[in-house]
Amino acid sequence: MRRWLNMLIPVLCTVVLLLFDAPQGLSPQAWHFFAIFVGVIAGLILEPIPGGAVGLVAIVIISLTSRWTLFSPEQLASDHFNVPDESFSWAVSGFKNATVWLIFGAFMFATAYEKTHLGQRMALLLVKSLGRRTLLLGYAVALADLVLAPFTPSNTARSGGTVYPIISNLPALYGSKPNDKSSRLIGSYLMWVAITTTCVTSTMFMSALAPNILSVALVHDAIGLHISWGTWFIAAAPLGILLLVATPLLSYWLYPPGIKHNDEVPKWAADQLKELGSLSRNEILLLVLVCIALVLWIFGTAYVSPAMAALLVIAVMLITGVLEWSDITGNKAAWNTFFWFATLVALASGLSQVGFIHWLGREGGSLLHGSSPLTAIIVIVVAFYLLHYLFASTTAHTTALLPAALAIGHAVPGVDMQLLSMMLVASLGLMGIITPYGTGPSPIYFGSGFLPAADYWRLGTIFGALFLILLLAIGLPWMELVL
Known part of the structure; x- marks a missing residue:
């Protein structure tokens, strides 16, 4: 029914x-x-x-x-x-879009991380090194997500599929159980740090969130502006680094764990690493290949498109056996996303083609008539951010509102469209924290039993407001300076 x-x-x-x-x-x-x-x-x-x-x-x-x-x-x-x-x-225009193929290729990278156990190994190494104190364990969770973020365009795969399975084993070592008073001993803290930090890392890197890559295509479609991987990182890095450093500590203060210290966690991680054994051939190959991909994405765009660089690396993975053809044909999430984004790109471009975006921009611009360019940017960014309460998908939010926000900004005389575009796309990862359904991993952590609804909504409001304020107070002037 x-x-x-x-x-x-x-x-x-x-x-x-x-x-x-x-x-x-x-x-x-x-x-x-x-x-x-x-x-x-x-x-x-x-x-x-x-x-x-x-x-x-x-x-x-x-x-x-x-x-x-x-x-x-x-x-x-x-x-x-x-x-x-x-x-x-x-x-079928969306299916020939290079951005769609880049998203698909990056999903194959995530599959390789999972198949070779390299992602699990990297996270366990961080836990082993930093897991003795609860606060340091929070930073280990943040660093685990950070290490995976540049290569994983799905924060659901990165956080929900790699980080969560590891940290879900940790609370029991402290006697912290889900749906129980003991959940606040450490489990609640770890789960909240994990979901907040994945929202931060999703903002830091263009390749850390699938809608980020979609947004780049939509910006180019709407105003002809190309945002490179490097441009995105330079613009988002100062705010992202600050939030990444502050989030585990803020969570420690605002949602304090009952246990502050434990010697068992590093031992558990060390045992898990022993079970994994030494680096396998495929893990070493994958490390080399993702480094090559990152170099090509950042420095090689003049010679090879990012999408082709991803396909090149995937081809080498297939040749070397890091991936098998069945890993590609059997990846339902990747093919679902491929069709999803390809059709959304066509639909979003269709709005421009029929003149709807131009009309909306003209009407929205008239509402901001007489506003200064800076005021217009702030109003548009705040509205774009807060409207995420209406969406259970960052992709749907991006598709529905980003072209409209750009059109409204374009209709206001004097607005720096590069600055507005970067502010809007940089908010996509951050806005995922405001609700229990705001981004892909949210339902996973919300359903873990460690984050009651009242706590999630309260913390989401606090952290969501903080993220937005800092985006405007730090991100905006920094982007004005460097763009």
């Missing part, structure tokens, strides 16, 4: 909007496209079917109804305009 209700709501959202006439200044086909787009966003939030399937259904519907949703009367009247061919070309 719930599934059918979740399937009905997106359809109703579309139908209700279609019952209204297009707003003044907006073409009918743009309004029809937007109505379907709203239904897609509702579908991505409720997920009656997987996200990739939602996107696929949407582009099929728009393609079949393209005479009323996608193409203007002028285009349809042209003798050289073939509607079936043009609608199909639009529908």
Whole structure:
């Protein structure tokens, strides 16, 4: 029953909007496209079917109804305009987007980390070195996520799939149990540090969160600006490093563990490392290959595109046996994400193609008429950040709101679009902390039994407000200086 209700709501959202006439200044086909787009966003939030399937259904519907949703009367009247061919070309346009292939390639990197146990080994090494004191253990959790972040575009895979399975073993060593008063001994602290730090690292690196990479494509699509891996890191690093250093300590003060010291954790990690044994051939190969990929992503963009660099490394993984072809064909999450992002890229570009984004920017810009460029940037960033309360997916948030926010900023005279773009995309990782459903790993930690709902919402509000304030107070002036 719930599934059918979740399937009905997106359809109703579309139908209700279609019952209204297009707003003044907006073409009918743009309004029809937007109505379907709203239904897609509702579908991505409720997920009656997987996200990739939602996107696929949407582009099929728009393609079949393209005479009323996608193409203007002028285009349809042209003798050289073939509607079936043009609608199909639009529908599959996202699948040839280099960013989509980069995301897919990076998922294969995550698979290699898991298959070779290199990710598990790196996290255990940090725990072994820093796990004697609870605060230092918090920093070990943060560092484990940081080490994996540049190479793992899914914070769900990185934090939920690599870090969480390791730290979930730790509370029991202290007698800290889920759904119990003893959870506050150490388990609650560790879980909160893990989810907050993955939000921070998701902001630090363009390749640390899948919507980050999507946002780069959307920014380029909307205003023609290219944000490189290096540009992103330089802009986000000062705030990210500060938050990464401060988060375990702030959590220690605001959500203090009952146990501050224990000698058993490093011993446990050492035993786990002994079981893993020495570095395997495939782990060594993977280390070399991810370093090559990182170098190419940062320094080699003039010679090879980031997507091709990722595919090159994957090809070498297949040749050397680090990955097998079945690892690629059997990775459902990667293929789901591939279809999801490819269809979302097409849908987002379609909003621009039909003129909806231009109209929205003009209307939103009129609301900020007379505002200074700096005031406009602050208002747009704050609204963009707080609207994440309405989304259970950073991807859905990015797809729905980023093009609109950019269009509004572009309509305000004097706004530095590079600065606004970087502020918006740098907020995507941070905003995941505000709710128990704000980002991929959130439900994992929320469901661990160590973070009661009242605690999660309270801490999410505190840390979410702190992240936003520091983004404006530190990130904004720094980006003004370096961009």
